[in-house]
Amino acid sequence: MNLPNLNEARKRTNKEILIKTNEYIVKENLKELGLGKKYYIKTYGCQMNVHDSENIKAILEDMSFEETTDFEDADLILLNTCAIRENAHNKVFGFLGRVKHLKESKPHVISGVCGCMAQEENVVNEIRTKHKWVDIIFGTHNIHNLPNILFDSMTRKEQEIEVFSIEGDVIENIPVKRDSKYKAWVNIMYGCDKFCTYCIVPYTRGKQRSRTPEYIINEVKELVKQGYKEVSLLGQNVNAYGKDLNIDYKMGDLLRDVAKTGIERIRFMTSHPWDFDDDMINAIKEYDNIMPYVHLPLQSGSDRILKLMGRRYTKEKYIELYNKLKTNIPNVSITTDIIVGFPGETEEDFNDTLDVVSACKYDSAFTFIFSPREGTPAAKMEDNVSLEEKEQRLYKLNELVNEYANQANQRYLNKITPVLIEGVGEKGNLFGYTDTMKLVNVDGDSKYIGKIVNVEITDIKTWSLDGIIKED
Ligand code: SAH
Ligand code: SF4
Ligand code: F3S
Numbered sequence: 001m002n003l004p005n006l007n008e009a010r011k012r013t014n015k016e017i018l019i020k021t022n023e024y025i026v027k028e029n030l031k032e033l034g035l036g037k038k039y040y041i042k043t044y045g046c047q048m049n050v051h052d053s054e055n056i057k058a059i060l061e062d063m064s065f066e067e068t069t070d071f072e073d074a075d076l077i078l079l080n081t082c083a084i085r086e087n088a089h090n091k092v093f094g095f096l097g098r099v100k101h102l103k104e105s106k107p108h109v110i111s112g113v114c115g116c117m118a119q120e121e122n123v124v125n126e127i128r129t130k131h132k133w134v135d136i137i138f139g140t141h142n143i144h145n146l147p148n149i150l151f152d153s154m155t156r157k158e159q160e161i162e163v164f165s166i167e168g169d170v171i172e173n174i175p176v177k178r179d180s181k182y183k184a185w186v187n188i189m190y191g192c193d194k195f196c197t198y199c200i201v202p203y204t205r206g207k208q209r210s211r212t213p214e215y216i217i218n219e220v221k222e223l224v225k226q227g228y229k230e231v232s233l234l235g236q237n238v239n240a241y242g243k244d245l246n247i248d249y250k251m252g253d254l255l256r257d258v259a260k261t262g263i264e265r266i267r268f269m270t271s272h273p274w275d276f277d278d279d280m281i282n283a284i285k286e287y288d289n290i291m292p293y294v295h296l297p298l299q300s301g302s303d304r305i306l307k308l309m310g311r312r313y314t315k316e317k318y319i320e321l322y323n324k325l326k327t328n329i330p331n332v333s334i335t336t337d338i339i340v341g342f343p344g345e346t347e348e349d350f351n352d353t354l355d356v357v358s359a360c361k362y363d364s365a366f367t368f369i370f371s372p373r374e375g376t377p378a379a380k381m382e383d384n385v386s387l388e389e390k391e392q393r394l395y396k397l398n399e400l401v402n403e404y405a406n407q408a409n410q411r412y413l414n415k416i417t418p419v420l421i422e423g424v425g426e427k428g429n430l431f432g433y434t435d436t437m438k439l440v441n442v443d444g445d446s447k448y449i450g451k452i453v454n455v456e457i458t459d460i461k462t463w464s465l466d467g468i469i470k471e472d
Contacts, residue, residue, distance in 0.1 A: 045082025
């Protein structure tokens with residue numbers, strides 16, 4: 001048993017990061033452990049987790065398990081969890097209740113919790129004491145060891161917990177079963193060392209570890225060969241890519257090299273304003289296959305709050321960068337994340353946030369009420385603003401955000417724009433995204449799925465655009 005430890009998770013040392021190419025092994029006797037059994041995996045949280053689930057699926061299939069999308073039909077149920085806010089927790093414990101219920105009628109079902117919540121000491125303690133029926137818990141640093149964890153649990157019939165709170169290594173030989181045939185998630189780095197005072201990620205994901213350019217570029221080249229149209233380069237803070245490697249190679253260099261593979265669309269997320277350098281802007285400008293879309297989290301428009309958050313930029317610096325992106329990258333779309341109700345946020349601080357939103361007129365924004373995360377510095381800060389007040393601020397902020405999002409969408413009306421058609425939506429229509437990351441619903445034949453086509457935008461909805469395909 002390896003339990004998570006908050007103090008260990010907080011540590012950062014100069015220990016060398018190892019690139020491990022033989023770490024994932026399925027022993028011969030485990031290759032058929034899942035024969036005739038089905039797995040169901042539910043994923044919460046960010047793209048990083050979505051991609052981890054793609055790895056977990058491939059590992060389970062290496063052990064002969066088969067996927068099912070009906071959890072009542074599964075022999076193995078995994079919850080890949082997110083710890084970013086309290087409501088993410090609540091959703092997971094809510095779903096665990098349903099799994100418990102299912103296990104009452106199907107006791108052979110194996111249940112497991114993995115992902116960022118599994119890295120939290122308090123969560124694991126709660127599961128160990130109140131949800132003893134959960135069979136396995138494994139952390140974000142332990143995915144490659146899933147075959148052995150499962151085997152131990154199935155043979156020993158005890159709760160099996162394997163969560164390392166290490167700074168982490170880079171494991172290069174984990175297989176992947178991708179959800180899409182056209183767009184792929186590609187990790188370029190793991191972990192985060194920014195330690196924004198409200199955020200749990202540096203504790204759940206460990207130290208910043210960049211993958212080497214060779215591994216990333218080879219992965220993208222392979223995807224091109226397989227017919228993929230789009231890659232999203234993933235990291236908590238992609239602009240800091242390469243800073244931990246002993247080579248003179250940064251995000252701008254990586255963007256150029258990935259662009260040279262010829263993949264049709266490149267996206268990257270998430271950007272921290274602090275590390276956004278001019279060379280990155282130049283790279284985006286130079287290559288048509290790097291999409292004109294930047295997610296640039298603001299978090300707050302108040303210099304006082306930004307300082308308390310440990311974001312290391314000011315309102316002025318942020319707007320300066322924003323304007324630089326807008327003037328240098330034609331047609332760029334910029335979105336953001338904003339937290340309201342950070343401890344001690346005054347009306348004046350909040351108005352500063354509204355000011356920045358008015359100045360930037362974002363294409364869209366994800367807005368959140370501050371959620372204290374155990375073990376982070378902000379959770380201990382004095383907070384004298386009521387939840388009611390925070391909710392009112394969120395409401396006001398959303399009104400403004402939506403007004404600008406609508407204005408941004410209006411610019412597309414009657415214009416022709418390229419869309420990668422990804423599949424069939426719930427209402428039977430095709431759907432896809434523009435280069436600027438706008439969701440478009442299109443009437444048309446399924447032969448267009450997986451293709452980038454020109455679409456004329458005919459109607460604007462609050463969260464999406466409607467359009468028709470224009471054949472050349
Ligand atoms: N690495 C990304 C953020 C990932 S988390 C970045 O730095 O931009 C996604 C968003 O969740 C954050 O941008 C922030 O707005 C929000 N968030 C993170 N911790 C939070 C907390 N404790 N309470 C409320 N929102 C939070
Ligand atoms: Fe969290 Fe800040 Fe790291 Fe983003 S940059 S993951 S907000 S600590
Ligand atoms: Fe959530 Fe972990 Fe991502 S906390 S947002 S799943 S890195």
